[in-house]
Every structure is written in structure tokens, then in C-alpha cells.
Amino acid sequence: MSVKVNITSKGIQKVLKNYNEKQAxxxxxxxxxxxxxxTVRVDYVTNPLGLLAQLTIADNGYGINFDRLQQKFDPFFESEKSIQIVTPKHTSKMHGRNGVGRLTFFTFAxxxxxxxxxxxxxxxxHGEIYINTGGLNSYSYDFSTVPSNTGETGTSVSFTNLKISQQDIEETVIPFLINEFCWFIELNKHKNYSIIVNGVALDFSSNVKTIEEFSLFYPDTAVTFKIKYVHWKENLHKELSKYYFLAGGEEIYKDYTTLNKKSDDYFHSVYIDSDFFxxxxxxxFENEGQVAIFGAAKSSAEYRFLIKALTEYLKxxxxxxxxEYANRLIETYEEDEIFPVYATEREKELRKPVLVDLIKVLYEVEPxxxxxxxxxxxxxxxxxIDLLMHSNLRDEIFEMFNGMIELEAEERDELSKLIKGPEEAKK
Structure with a gap:
């Protein structure tokens, strides 16, 4: 049977124009x-020219119910507005953009x-569903095929007439998948989640810089929080840096950490498991006097203790x-000739070290x-900055930066010494 809908195939591609093959x-x-x-398996076969002859993505999930087929496919074909991509904010469940991924294969096949x-x-x-790039606004299906006797559910999507190569998969797609799913596989490690490419499980440890595990104990109510901290080497795409709150290994809620979006490439995830959740x-939340009717809330002493301790830990x-990154910044500034050229070597010796140290401190405080x-x-x-430092307005410079960025006492003292000099900073 074939079903056609209102929005055109070009309209669908227009809405999904920001997708590329790795995202799809x-x-x-x-x-x-x-x-x-x-478990999700990605298998591909190449031809003698190195192009993909076939690509298959298979999972052992619950499959696509024929009785709900229209609910799965039709809503995304009714209008351009209906295919807008929404990412879940406070849970990792239903992450796949409400099924819109079914239409993105036009980017590579x-x-x-x-x-x-x-x-x-x-x-x-058992059934089959067919779509091609020339008719993204229609699909055909056949659920009259022989019923499955395997006793196993799942879905396999096969793509043909592909536009990508083995090199694309190995050098672009796989590194993207590691960064995209590393936090999610870690979240579900106890469930043995995996992504297997041509028979080999993806190694997500390649994106791990540091992993630490420890516990936090709140003595007043004897609540224990088991913590796993992961510092990632590269960014997590749209996921960003988050706290994951779990109970018995099951995710209850997630939210941004206090050090998310600091423009410093400090990518991290914190997994917190406790029966408390x-x-x-x-x-x-989050009025001081608000009390949850059932269970605890963010205003509870235990939660405040937890977030305060984790914030200090992350800092x-x-x-x-x-x-480390401040030193790298200085290196790139040297390579790109960002620093001023001084009239004499003596002037350079007097001014540049102070300028470099100040830039490092400013970066460490506010990247x-x-x-x-x-x-x-x-x-x-x-x-x-160099000209201001060379002027007689050092007090004004310090007050300017002190007003621009939030400084802790130690940072304020260090910045004051650099700008005003050790003796002036003591006054």
C-alpha cells in the first residue's frame, strides 16, 4: 500500500537542510x-571503488507496530512546521527527534x-516500509509478509544507491558517533548498551580524558550519593555538560552543570546515583519556603549539599x-602574531611578560x-590591554575587569597583583 501526504519532497529536504550524513x-x-x-549494529559493504554499496542499521528494539504505522510516519509529512526538530531537555529518553530521523537518509542515500x-x-x-529520495513525501508498506517465527523484535533499515564512501565512514562518521553517544553509553553502561560497526563495538574510551568515581555522604539524614565524573576530550554536540540523576541505575532527570557553557571547552558529565532521587x-522549585508534597525537592538540604559539593569539585x-588551555592560547597568539611589536628589545622585556601573565589569568577566570x-x-x-597596562591607570584597569567578571577572593588577589603590582595590591 502507498500513502502520499501534503508536504512536498523538496519541502522536507528544505526543513532538514542542516543535516549532513553523519548527523543523519x-x-x-x-x-x-x-x-x-x-544494541544497534551498523554494517556496510564497499565496492571496488571504495564507495558504499549498502549500509544497514539494525536494532533489537520493539519494532514498528503496523497498527500504529500512521502515528509513526504521517505526522511528519503533514506540513513543514510539523517536522521541526525538538531535543528533550530533562531526560535522555526519546532522544531521536520524535522520529524525524527516518527522513534524513536523503543526505547519503x-x-x-x-x-x-x-x-x-x-x-x-513482520513488515516492510519503503521510501526513496525522490518521494520523501510518500511511503509504501507491506505487512502481509510471512509472520516472524524468531520470537525476536527489532528493526533493520537498509540503504542503497549511496553517496558516501568507506573513507567517509571511517574518518568522519565514526568519530562523530563516538562524540555523539559516549555520554549515553556511559549512562547505560550497566545495561551493556553498545553500537557495533561491522562486527566491532565502538570504543568510546577514545573520547575520555579522565574518569573518577567517589561518594558523597550527607550525615544528618544518612543519604549517600554515588558519583561518576567523566571529563571528555571533545564536545558532546547538542548534549553539552550535564548532571544525570539516577536511582538504582535508572535515569530520573538531567540538567546542565553549573560550569556548562563557559566557552572553555571543558566538556564533562556527572552521573549521580542515589535512592534519594x-x-x-x-x-x-525553588522558593526557599517551598516543600514538596511527596519526597524531596531542590530546596532540600541534601540536594543543596550535593550541588555545592559538586560545584566545588568541578571548579x-x-x-x-x-x-593548560591558557598556555595553548598564548602559543596560538604567538603563532598568529597577535602580540604587539615593541620598539626595542628592552621595552619588550619589560612589558610582554606582564601582558602574557595577565592574559593567562584573565583566560583562567573568564575564557x-x-x-x-x-x-x-x-x-x-x-x-x-598592553596600552592600558603601560599607562598610569592601573587602578581603573583593575576595577574595569573586576566589574566585568565574577572573581573569587584568590582570583581577585592574583589579578590585583598583576595589574597594580605586589606592593600596590597590599594597600
Whole structure:
């Protein structure tokens, strides 16, 4: 049977124009995990020219129920507005953009065929669904095929007439998948979640910089929080840095950490497991006097203790990282000739070390000051600092930076010494 809908195939591609092949392949994997799969297999075959002859993404999830087929496919074809991509904010469940991933194969292939097995009330049933790039606004299906006797549910999507190569998969897609799913596989490690490419499980440890495990204990109510901290080497795409609150290994809620979006490339995830979260009310908040009717809330003493301790812990982990990156910043500024050229070697010896130290401290305190600047803006910013430091307005310079960025006592003292000099800073 064939079904056609209102929006045109070009309209669908227009709405999904920001997708590329690696993001699209990731969406099919997310769809598998959304269907309660714990294993997703990506298999491909290449031709003598190194191009992909076939690509298959298979999962062991619950399959696509024929009786709900229209609910699964039709809503995304009704209008351009209906295919808007929404990422879940406070849970990792249903991460696959509400099924929109089914349409993104046009970025890397011409034809897609779904082979799915699901369990109906009386038996296992099998069916097939077909879509091609030329007709993204229509799909055909056949659920009259022989019922499955395997007793196993799941969905396999096969793509043909592909536009990508083995090199694309190995050098672009696989590194993308590691960064996309590393936090999620870690979240579900106790369930043995895996992504297997041509028979080999992806090694997500390649994106791990540091892993630490410890416990926090709140003595007043004898509550224990088991913590796993992961510092990632590279960014987590749209996931960013988050706290994951679990009870018995099951995710209850997630939210951004206090050091998320600091423009410093400090990518991290913190997994917090405790029975304390079983009846926790994450959504009520946050008036001081508010009390949850059932269980605890964010205003509870235990939660405040936890977040305060983790914030201090993350700050301690971030400091050496920022020092390392501050040194890298100076190296790149040297290579790109950002620093001013001084009239004499003597002048350079007197002014440049102070300027370099100040830039390092400013970066460590607020990396955002140095983000998203082009070469001319970097030169202007650095040379303005140098000129101000050379002037007799050091008190004014300190007050300017002190007002621009939030400083802790230790940071304030260090900045004051650099700008005013040790003796003046004591006054």
C-alpha cells in the first residue's frame, strides 16, 4: 500500500537542510535506542571503488507496530512546521527527534527499506516500509509478509544507491558517533548498551580524558550519593555538560552543570546515583519556603549539599585544565602574531611578560572574553590591554575587569597583583 501526504519532497529536504550524513546516521541509531534497543549494529559493504554499496542499521528494539504505522510516519509529512526538530531537555529518553530521523537518509542515500518485527497481541508480525529520495513525501508498506517465527523484535533499515564512501565512514562518521553517544553509553553502561560497526563495538574510551568515581555522604539524614565524573576530550554536540540523576541505575532527570557553557571547552558529565532521587520532585522549585508534597525537592538540604559539593569539585577539576588551555592560547597568539611589536628589545622585556601573565589569568577566570574573536579583534583586545597596562591607570584597569567578571577572593588577589603590582595590591 502507498500513502502520499501534503508536504512536498523538496519541502522536507528544505526543513532538514542542516543535516549532513553523519548527523543523519546518528538519528537512525537514536531511533533504535528510542525503541528500547540495547544494541544497534551498523554494517556496510564497499565496492571496488571504495564507495558504499549498502549500509544497514539494525536494532533489537520493539519494532514498528503496523497498527500504529500512521502515528509513526504521517505526522511528519503533514506540513513543514510539523517536522521541526525538538531535543528533550530533562531526560535522555526519546532522544531521536520524535522520529524525524527516518527522513534524513536523503543526505547519503537514495533508497531506504525498513524491515521490522514487532509483537502483536497474539503473535510476532513482520513488515516492510519503503521510501526513496525522490518521494520523501510518500511511503509504501507491506505487512502481509510471512509472520516472524524468531520470537525476536527489532528493526533493520537498509540503504542503497549511496553517496558516501568507506573513507567517509571511517574518518568522519565514526568519530562523530563516538562524540555523539559516549555520554549515553556511559549512562547505560550497566545495561551493556553498545553500537557495533561491522562486527566491532565502538570504543568510546577514545573520547575520555579522565574518569573518577567517589561518594558523597550527607550525615544528618544518612543519604549517600554515588558519583561518576567523566571529563571528555571533545564536545558532546547538542548534549553539552550535564548532571544525570539516577536511582538504582535508572535515569530520573538531567540538567546542565553549573560550569556548562563557559566557552572553555571543558566538556564533562556527572552521573549521580542515589535512592534519594526515587521520589524526588525536580520540577517544583525553588522558593526557599517551598516543600514538596511527596519526597524531596531542590530546596532540600541534601540536594543543596550535593550541588555545592559538586560545584566545588568541578571548579577544582577545571582549574588545571584552564591553565593548560591558557598556555595553548598564548602559543596560538604567538603563532598568529597577535602580540604587539615593541620598539626595542628592552621595552619588550619589560612589558610582554606582564601582558602574557595577565592574559593567562584573565583566560583562567573568564575564557568567554577570548572566544569568538577574529584575528583583528584579538590584536585589538590584546594591544588595548598592553596600552592600558603601560599607562598610569592601573587602578581603573583593575576595577574595569573586576566589574566585568565574577572573581573569587584568590582570583581577585592574583589579578590585583598583576595589574597594580605586589606592593600596590597590599594597600
Amino acid at each position: 546516521i546518528a538519528e537512525y541509531i537514536w531511533n533504535g535506542f528510542d525503541a528500547n534497543a540495547n 537514495h533508497d531506504a527499506v525498513w524491515h521490522t518485527t514487532y509483537q502483536s497481541e497474539k503473535r510476532f508480525r 526515587r521520589d524526588f520532585d525536580f520540577k517544583s 577544582s577539576k577545571r582549574k588545571p585544565f584552564l591553565k 568567554k572574553l577570548f572566544s569568538n574573536l577574529n584575528t583583528d579583534q584579538k590584536k585589538t583586545f590584546v594591544r588595548l
